[in-house]
């Protein structure tokens with residue numbers, strides 16, 4: 001409960017780990033909703049992999065010799081990269097860094113790329129976590145979104161991954177797509193749960209600028225789902241996955257106990273990470289770096305031994321706001337003591353009335369200076385976090 005004065009309890013335990021993110025900027029085809037950095041022209045693949053390997057070498061001191069606990073191949077579509085090239089990337093990481101014995105190595109894959117052969121190769125490379133872009137089992141929705149796979153390919157990919165020995169699988173689920181009724185979503189959830197993944201990441205469709213959906217919307221050809229229907233879908237997801245034994249450990253992420261994504265958890269706990277490849281971001285505890293978004297410019301610049309990035313030094317205010325944003329999204333919550341002790345900033349006295357109102361409306365709980373969103377509050381997470389931001 002919110003009381004008269006803040007007390008000084010224990011810190012939220014910060015997990016100390018450094019992560020490496022490798023961005024593979026190629027896709028077979030463009031999904032109609034996606035604004036990530038990728039190209040459907042894969043001609044530059046070999047040069048880009050070479051540049052990534054060179055960047056790992058050039059950035060060898062960025063993490064200040066911290067042990068690498070997580071490696072994440074994201075994109076784009078990393079499952080398009082031949083195993084021999086992934087092997088070269090991993091070999092360079094190993095050469096430049098100390099890798100933890102229990103390192104988590106995740107690779108994002110699209111169902112249509114996974115075969116018994118490449119899954120066995122990925123396993124041999126040490127990939128121990130697969131994140132498969134299922135999105136939905138509904139053919140009409142998959143076609144509407146211009147996904148490159150169908151439901152049968154999704155099922156086959158999961159079965160093959162299990163046969164290859166993958167014991168830690170994330171499946172992506174999208175919701176809020178026009179035409180995705182509660183019944184369609186219910187079916188998607190039932191099939192997902194039947195497949196017993198260790199982790200499920202959910203994405204609410206947002207219409208990003210310069211995507212096909214954005215173009216359709218401008219032309220009046222796209223009827224967006226209403227806020228109420230998206231909220232009902234999110235509630236259905238929370239209820240179904242909680243009943244199926246998943247821990248709702250981050251606003252969009254659900255895991256069987258012990259299978260929370262170590263890599264993403266390190267982002268949310270403020271650990272350092274190095275992002276390699278075009279559009280990748282890095283964080284060293286003091287600043288953020290953003291690599292250039294263009295594949296050709298990236299390759300050219302790295303060939304000249306220059307990393308093409310922009311850098312932003314974070315102020316105390318930035319650190320506090322990032323902490324509020326990321327911590328409130330997690331089940332651990334936002335620890336006001338931590339903000340007080342680390343930044344000498346009293347979040348409680350500045351937000352007392354607002355917090356009382358949130359608590360009264362059952363949108364948050366506040367105990368031992370830990371603020372957590374309730375399920376109802378999660379529906380308003382963006383508004384609540386931005387209201388708490390320090391200006």
Ligand code: SF4
Nearest residue numbers: 027030031034075076
């Ligand atoms: S496969 Fe993934 S990264 Fe590529 S266009 Fe589709 S959603 Fe975007």
